Each structure stands twice: as structure tokens, then as C-alpha cells.
Amino acid sequence: MAAIKAWDRQQLLLAFSLYVRLPFGRLHARNPDIIQYAEFMGRTPSSLAMKLTNIASLDPVITATGRVGLTGASHADRAMWLEMNTDWLAFSEQMNAAVSVLTGPLSAESVDVREQQPSNYQGMSKETITQVRLGQSYFRAAVLSAYNNRCCISGLALPKLLIASHIVPWSQDIHNRLNPSNGLALSALHDKAFDLGLLTIDEHYRVVVSSKINHSNDQFFDSSINSFHGKSIFLPDKFSPRAEFLAMHRETIFEKGL
Known part of the structure; x- marks a missing residue:
């Protein structure tokens, strides 16, 4: 029997990026986004979809509903969930960096942020401003997909x-x-x-x-x-x-x- 291929950090960041952006009901192997990312990662859509449901098992909102069958989260999944919730700005930058390896770098100008931008960037470097705007894109995607x-x-x-x-x-x-x-x-x-x-x-x-x-x-x-x-x-x-x-x-x- 072939050994199960371990998930490295870049692959986990890609999986978390998908989890943030996709509604819970679309975390399945037939989703075109999951199929595309799985191909890039050298994994099957079923494997990636299962990883996404494992990540979902760490979300107290989902587990509070009594949904079952989401019990396969690894130690690495749990550590990354904690990392994400500790510092969303830094984590969104890392997710974007992982995605950019596949699709090319995302510029601050191309970020999908329709909300009013913060009125005061005083004291922020250009790099920090870019990180914040990219983070806002993930914030929007996470909030809208959740609802x-x-x-x-x-x-x-x-x-x-x-x-x-x-x-x-x-x-x-x-x-x-x-x-x-x-x-x-x-x-x-x-x-x-x-x-x-x-x-x-x-x-x-x-x-x-x-x-x-x-x-x-x-x-x-x-x-x-x-x-x-x-x-x-x-x-x-x-x-x-x-x-x-x-x-x-x-x-x-x-x-x-x-």
C-alpha cells in the first residue's frame, strides 16, 4: 500500500485559503476551484475536499450545529487554525504568498475590496499598506462566504x-x-x-x-x-x-x- 503523502506548509496554506473563501456548502470534490487547486498541488480533489472538511471541524460554529464526520484534523491543521486566528494580517499575507506561486502575485491594486478603505495609513510603510489591503480582501471573502x-x-x-x-x-x-x-x-x-x-x-x-x-x-x-x-x-x-x-x-x- 502506498504511503499517504504528508501535507506540507504551502499546501496547508492553500487549503486554508480555499476554506476562507468558499462557503461551507461548496467544500466538495466537484467544486471547480477545488479541482483546479488539487491539480496544482498534485493531489486528488477528494483529498483536498477532505482536508477542507477537516479544517471545518476546527470551527466552533460548525461543530456547534452537531454536524458529524469532520474528525480528521491533524496536529498541523490545529496549529495553523490557531496561527490564523492569532494574527489574521500575517496569515492572510502567507496565504496570498502561497496562492501567488500558482497564479502569480496579487497586487494591492487588484484586490477585491469594495468597502471604504481606512482613511488613515499614517505611520505605515508601503509594504504594510499592501499587506493590509490584501488582508482586507481575505476579510471580505471570509465574511461573505460565511454568510x-x-x-x-x-x-x-x-x-x-x-x-x-x-x-x-x-x-x-x-x-x-x-x-x-x-x-x-x-x-x-x-x-x-x-x-x-x-x-x-x-x-x-x-x-x-x-x-x-x-x-x-x-x-x-x-x-x-x-x-x-x-x-x-x-x-x-x-x-x-x-x-x-x-x-x-x-x-x-x-x-x-x-
């Missing part, structure tokens, strides 16, 4: 109109800027309302619209924002929003009523 590319409030499913919205703003938490558990998939409209504190998410994952807003005779506001008050958001398949981040948004950003 299956739909707004968690409205259900809008047009990626061009979706934002990977920070729960705790970029400027207020350096260590969690690129942590997808600090993100929500929101339509551009709901992202703006969330950013301004016009709405928030309570401890039971329900939408709360500020009572301080004067929206009398505004039918559009009533239908597009106020109608969601009290309704539960769509929860993600992975990278669930952390309770402490949502609590911070409620306490420091949300416009509380009198």
Missing part, C-alpha cells in the same frame, strides 16, 4: 451590493481588524446604517433599529430598515460574530433611544 454571499439582515444576494462590515470599527481594534468574526455581511444600505449606529444586533441576534431616528412619512426607511426591527439575522455557517464585538457596538456606537 453564503447574502446580507444577514435583508437576504440580498448580489455580491456587488454587499459589504463585509466591521462590527468593531477598523480604527478601534487593531488586533481584530481582519478577524472575520468581527464582520457581518450587509447590503451597502444596512452597512451604512450599522456604521452610523442607526441599527445594531442584540444578544439574541435580532435587529434593533434606533428609536432616535425621525422617519415619519418616510416609506422607504420603513420598508428597507425599520421593517427589520426585531427580526433575527441570518447566522453564518462559519466565523460567527463574536458576542463581545456585538456588545461593544451596542454600547459605543448604537444610537440609543431616550
Whole structure:
């Protein structure tokens, strides 16, 4: 019997890059992305798909649902999961470097980041700015894939109109800027309302619209924002929003009523 080929670090980085970018329901051997990456890596699509489900077994959001059969994570998988969650910026740079070996280097100008860029790069070197922008691309991919590319409030499913919205703003938490558990998939409209504190998410994952807003005779506001008050958001398949981040948004950003 042929020996099982061990996964090296570059291959694991490629697998994690796919895990971050793909919705949970697409972690199967028929996925064209998995087929392409498996060919590059000299592995079978089934082998790569199994590795992705092994990585998924490390995500508490997935295991909390009771899904079974995801028990093959290795020591290296666990170490890399910890590494990823400890420093998303550095890890996203390493994932990009691994991918660039296959597809060519990704430039900061080509990064798919539709969110507003941080307004202040002061004190950052050009190299650091590039790393941050690449990291933002992974943040967007991770957040949108976790919510299956739909707004968690409205259900809008047009990626061009979706934002990977920070729960705790970029400027207020350096260590969690690129942590997808600090993100929500929101339509551009709901992202703006969330950013301004016009709405928030309570401890039971329900939408709360500020009572301080004067929206009398505004039918559009009533239908597009106020109608969601009290309704539960769509929860993600992975990278669930952390309770402490949502609590911070409620306490420091949300416009509380009198």
C-alpha cells in the first residue's frame, strides 16, 4: 500500500485559503476551484475536499450545529487554525504568498475590496499598506462566504451590493481588524446604517433599529430598515460574530433611544 503523502506548509496554506473563501456548502470534490487547486498541488480533489472538511471541524460554529464526520484534523491543521486566528494580517499575507506561486502575485491594486478603505495609513510603510489591503480582501471573502454571499439582515444576494462590515470599527481594534468574526455581511444600505449606529444586533441576534431616528412619512426607511426591527439575522455557517464585538457596538456606537 502506498504511503499517504504528508501535507506540507504551502499546501496547508492553500487549503486554508480555499476554506476562507468558499462557503461551507461548496467544500466538495466537484467544486471547480477545488479541482483546479488539487491539480496544482498534485493531489486528488477528494483529498483536498477532505482536508477542507477537516479544517471545518476546527470551527466552533460548525461543530456547534452537531454536524458529524469532520474528525480528521491533524496536529498541523490545529496549529495553523490557531496561527490564523492569532494574527489574521500575517496569515492572510502567507496565504496570498502561497496562492501567488500558482497564479502569480496579487497586487494591492487588484484586490477585491469594495468597502471604504481606512482613511488613515499614517505611520505605515508601503509594504504594510499592501499587506493590509490584501488582508482586507481575505476579510471580505471570509465574511461573505460565511454568510453564503447574502446580507444577514435583508437576504440580498448580489455580491456587488454587499459589504463585509466591521462590527468593531477598523480604527478601534487593531488586533481584530481582519478577524472575520468581527464582520457581518450587509447590503451597502444596512452597512451604512450599522456604521452610523442607526441599527445594531442584540444578544439574541435580532435587529434593533434606533428609536432616535425621525422617519415619519418616510416609506422607504420603513420598508428597507425599520421593517427589520426585531427580526433575527441570518447566522453564518462559519466565523460567527463574536458576542463581545456585538456588545461593544451596542454600547459605543448604537444610537440609543431616550
